Amino acid sequence: xxxxxxxxxxxxxxxxxxxxxxxxxxxxxxxxxxxxxxxxxxxxxxxxxxxxxxxxxxxxxxxxxxxxxxxxxxxxxxxxxxxxxxxxxxxxxxxxxxxxxxxxxxxxxxx
Amino acid sequence: xxxxxxxxxxxxxxxxxxxxxxxxxxxxxxxxxxxxxxxxxxxxxxxxxxxxxxxxxxxxxxxxxxxxxxxxxxxxxxxxxxxxxxxxxxxxxxxxxxxxxxxxxxxxxxx
Numbered sequence: 001x002x003x004x005x006x007x008x009x010x011x012x013x014x015x016x017x018x019x020x021x022x023x024x025x026x027x028x029x030x031x032x033x034x035x036x037x038x039x040x041x042x043x044x045x046x047x048x049x050x051x052x053x054x055x056x057x058x059x060x061x062x063x064x065x066x067x068x069x070x071x072x073x074x075x076x077x078x079x080x081x082x083x084x085x086x087x088x089x090x091x092x093x094x095x096x097x098x099x100x101x102x103x104x105x106x107x108x109x110x111x
Numbered sequence: 112x113x114x115x116x117x118x119x120x121x122x123x124x125x126x127x128x129x130x131x132x133x134x135x136x137x138x139x140x141x142x143x144x145x146x147x148x149x150x151x152x153x154x155x156x157x158x159x160x161x162x163x164x165x166x167x168x169x170x171x172x173x174x175x176x177x178x179x180x181x182x183x184x185x186x187x188x189x190x191x192x193x194x195x196x197x198x199x200x201x202x203x204x205x206x207x208x209x210x211x212x213x214x215x216x217x218x219x220x221x222x
Contacts, residue, residue: 044211089154099211100170104154
């Protein structure tokens with residue numbers, strides 16, 4: 001059973017556009033929701049993370065929006081660039097316990 | 112990838128043979144993890160460790176065992192490799208505040 005459901009599986013965006021990736025979870029014990037970015041041949045790297053006590057977190061062009069009541073969170077990439085082309089994974093977990101990844105979204109930004 | 116290395120980077124083996132993958136970290140982090148990455152499944156936790164000789168099962172632990180005799184080393188063993196274990200394996204280390212740092216992965220092919 002997938003603990004964290006991620007969509008879409010793939011996404012193509014024009015340079016300068018907004019990329020949006022969505023995730024949903026069921027386990028209300030989760031208290032940490034990061035996004036990881038992975039380039040081909042590399043391991044995932046932490047991009048940005050949020051805790052459920054806030055509804056939004058922004059770091060540069062990357063924003064996480066969090067809806068606790070709906071048990072959903074999303075990653076928004078503003079002014080998408082070709083260098084953002086990568087696979088993105090959301091994750092849910094709780095402190096000191098296992099963390100569960102979504103299935104990943106392959107983002108392609110077209111110049 | 113800084114501070115965490117995996118070996119080998121690529122391995123081809125035959126069904127039924129034992130295989131050991133190695134993960135080495137230089138950051139003295141308490142937590143270490145083994146994940147496998149497969150298309151359509153994202154990253155799935157195999158085993159994790161919360162200290163020397165302290166390990167626990169993840170969501171896909173069948174057919175795998177781990178050992179951690181030193182803080183810096185975490186070994187993943189496939190007792191008798193099967194074709195379904197063909198995958199990319201990632202080791203990760205944790206700081207204790209939920210952030211994960213991943214190695215560059217091991218591509219394992221079981222023929």
